[in-house]
Amino acid sequence: MQYGFGAPVSGALSSPDNLARIAVEGEAMGYDYTTISDHVVIPRDIEARYPYSDTGEFPGRSRGDRHEQLVAVAFVAGKTSRLRFVTSVTVVPHRPAVLQAKMLATIDVLSKGRLTFGIGAGWMKEEFEALGVPPFAERGAVTDEYLMACRELWTKDDPRFDGKHVKFANVLFEPKPVQKPHPPIWVGGESGPALRRTARLGDGWYPIGTNPQHRLDSMKRFAGGVERLRRLTREAGRDPAKVALAYRVTSWGKSLPARADDGERRLFSGETADVVADLRAFRDFGVGHVDFSFDGNTPEAMVANMRRFREDVLAKV
Secondary structure, eight states, X not given: OXXXXXXXXXXXXXXXXXXXXXXXXXXXXTOXXXXXXXXXXXXXXXXXXXXXXXXXXXXXXXXXXXXXXXXXXXXHHHHXXXXXXXXXXXXXXXXXXXXXXXXXXXXXXXXXXXXEEEEEOOOOHHHHHHHTOSOGGGHHHHHHHXXXXXXXXXHOSSOOEEOSXXXXXXXXXXXXXXXXXXXXXXXXXXXXXXXXXXXXXXXXXXXXXXXXXXXXXXXXXHHHHHXXXXXXXXXXXXXXGGSXXXXXXXXXXXXXXXXXXXXXBBTTBSSHHHHHHHHHHHHHHTOOEEEEOOOOSSHHHHHHHHHHHHHHTGGGO
């Protein structure tokens, strides 16, 4: 099983020196990948509900200093040599399909094949409106079409596409990504549409357990989600074994309730030994990737927390 950490792209820790230090030291500690989040602008007034909190409040809504995701990925790639990067997640409709495909292919080539393309359809209507992209209500269809266009550009010598939102032909698209057939596509989200998108187009499923509408915070719930995914993948004519399982952990330890509201043990709650046991259960279940968010007001504090977690938890799995 591979382990990742979240790289800061906003606030004081996202300064060039701090971001580089956290990425480099995370790589040196043995973390396998880092995750980088995506918002281009944060509207001052947000009516849309954030999917991953019980209140619907977006935790970063008061913070406007935020790096563009793909530029930040390229920056971190230039500071490291082994660490992989997961876009966590790219809001696919926010960038034109052909330009997005080119940026991602360039990152994959220049990093020597270290990119994982984590994707989502987006949740913040106000951000869509500020960016002037296709309508928020069409985001699911736009996401699917953009992904198919990216795959066409990444894999075909004479790429052509004739969709509602993307059209191209008679173009040269080189160089292709280093990874073949293309960088892995991990589909974020826990809803029915996200599961269907994973089944049809994804190389991996990348949920967060804390979505109040689709909780995956107990092993029973997570296993149920995986079973639904496998059924949908078979119905789509694909082998479920070809779809990797990943999971994002936003908090853990004694601060969490011991039980999820289905009465089962809440994943990653409790003592260090309990978190180790959950990771072992995930490994045995077939989860290949798990990543964590780490606190810290300074780069020294964040790096120390990453190292402590590596030694106290991950080394015992």
